[in-house]
Amino acid sequence: MYKYILQSVENLNWLAIIPMLIFMTIFLLSSYRILRRQRSFVDKMAALPLEELQSTEKKA
């Protein structure tokens, strides 16, 4: 069985393998970094849209 798998590897196009590897790298790196973030920072970022600035009167 291994023989057949190894034989078929020769037919695999590098164009199919390289993008997969690049994708997995980007996916794993971005996942790893964001999952290691401190909870407080993530919560602050998530709450950014909810911040409302204090309205002031129109400028004279």
Added chain:
Amino acid sequence: MTSQAAPLERFAYDNAIVRNFAYATALWGVVGMLVGLLIALQLVFPALNFGIPETTFGRLRPLHTNAVIFAFVGNGIYMGVYYSLQRLLKTRMYSDFLSKFNFWGWQAIIVAAAITLPLGITSSHEYAELEWPIDLAIAVVWIAFGINLFGTILKRREEHLYVAIWFYIATWVTVTILHVFNNLEIPVSLWKSYPAFAGVQDALVQWWYGHNAVAFFLTTPYLGLMYYYLPKAANRPVFSYRLSIIHFWALIFIYIWAGPHHLLYTSLPDWAQSLGMVFSLMLIAPSWGGMLNGLLTLRGAWDKVRSDPVLKMMVVAVTAYGMSTFEGPMMSIKAYNAITHYTDITIGHVHVGALGWNGMLTFGVMYWLVPKLFNTKLYSVKLANAHFWLGTMAILFYAIPLYWAGFTQSLMWKQFTPDGFLVYGNFLETVTQIIPMYLIRALGGAMFLGGIFLMIYNLIKTARQGSLDANEWVEAPGRVKHVAAEGEHWHRWIENKPLTMLVGATIVIMIGGLAEILPMAIIDENVPKIASVQPYTPLELEGRDIYIREGCVGCHSQMIRPFRSETERYGQYSKSGEFIYDRPFLWGSKRTGPDLHRVGGKYPDSWHYNHMLEPEIMSPGSIMPPYPWLITDDLDTTSTAAKIRVLQMLNTPYPEGFDQIAVQDLKKQAAGIAESLRKDGIETERLEDKEIVALIAYLQRLGTDIKVKKERADK
């Protein structure tokens, strides 16, 4: 990290520009959908083509798609971005001049599109039909938007960039690249150009663009809007900010590869098809991650969804996003694509996205935004709820009949008798069968449009009961420069540096584009040459340009897939080498009429003449519009020589100096066709000078290069 309290600074949000874009969104939404309704009705009642060029289906379809994508959704993007960007970055837009230039420039482009497309001025690349002067204008306005976007980011008072802004950045950079590459063309005249790529390469670049127009114009900016407006409307933070980051990187990387799924079973090399299919299947993961993140943001707030029309619309929008991003990967599986491609299933699919995702999210944002801009409450929640139900039901009335029609027609195309003959050998039988479905679809479209009128009335009343705060004065602490602490993560570094982020996003999306397009462009074996395939004659070339002008590609494909059901019906399957002189390629993406790739020699010249004059005479029950002007209008040969010269520049092997004798050659061939028509009893005056003769020359040439070779071999 270090941070110090900064003194408060006063500044004003520019609300006037947001209001302007909101008005434009509503206006162009009505225009785009009215045209959509008209062309939907034309498929049921062909008389609604009115027998005049500017109102025929082929010319109006691109007007509908462009108006909805670039005018309705385009203005919706600007509306949403201009409001949220200022608030997320705690600053006014970088330049009021650029904001206004962006607004008026974009509206001018839309008006130019609305004029040129009905006039038949088109490049025929789907969703990129506009000709080169308008392409240049789009580039200028888009760059102005980009400068304004990045200028605002650079002068921000908020150190960190919220994920919505990442989506805006990715949108800008990708649309810029796509627009440039898919519009590489050489002008013949002010309103005519030929693309730099031909045949298979042109098809690949076009669908790399076409799919990513969906991805980076209809999806990523709207995901940015979802990540801002859904939390605002629900008054709670996004379910998982972490998931939104993973969603972002995975989505922008994968999306750019998926274009070839529009070309499955075509003459595109197999490796490119497989690559497109695999990445399309992978897309379901980030897409559903985003959808779930949106829906779960409402955890604990579902009671609000019962009463708040804004949230209702957003829930339908996000659900429709999930639905269409499930359909898309499924339709990219080759076995399923063999059934769905060229049918109304595709039309149903894109409208779940356009009406559900883009439409309902736009409406939800507008119902939330307009009362805010005018410092008042929504005029009528009841009317908004009525709009919600009308719009939601409209999507079902629209999509379900088209799925039904698509499956019905596809199965009819493929059905054989026990003796091995096609059961429905006449294509028209498969069209008349589904016309009732087209009627219900038009009803769905009318309902959706009716909902927009309700919204416009409601929002006008809302605006009138309040007053616009064109410059909303607020105060915020000035920005404190972030100082990285030792060991701080690189991702945070990227996040704080938008230009680095821009470069990162560019690299990520370029990887996919280059890996797919470069091998096609530089490796000759990907498009095997066929010795008998020759360039078009000048008359055929002019006929082809008439075919392009009339938008025939909107209903007729020129790509016979390698299925027995297709080769039995149309002839030999299409080979990539047959298209090497096709600028642009005209493979099409929908068969409302039959494929035409091997129509050459199938009927006599007079059949085509009578068919174009009145299709119903030759094909009773046909829904094709008549083209009487082709019979009466003289063929314009003033740019024939210039066309030959441009094609020579693009390596089409016409003999040297052929441009000088091109018109002479054209007239000679036209005289032959006119003679054949006269033999069949057609007695129009100066027949050889008419446009119809050129079109017949082109149609009779289609797919014959290989047939000629066969005949020679037989001899």
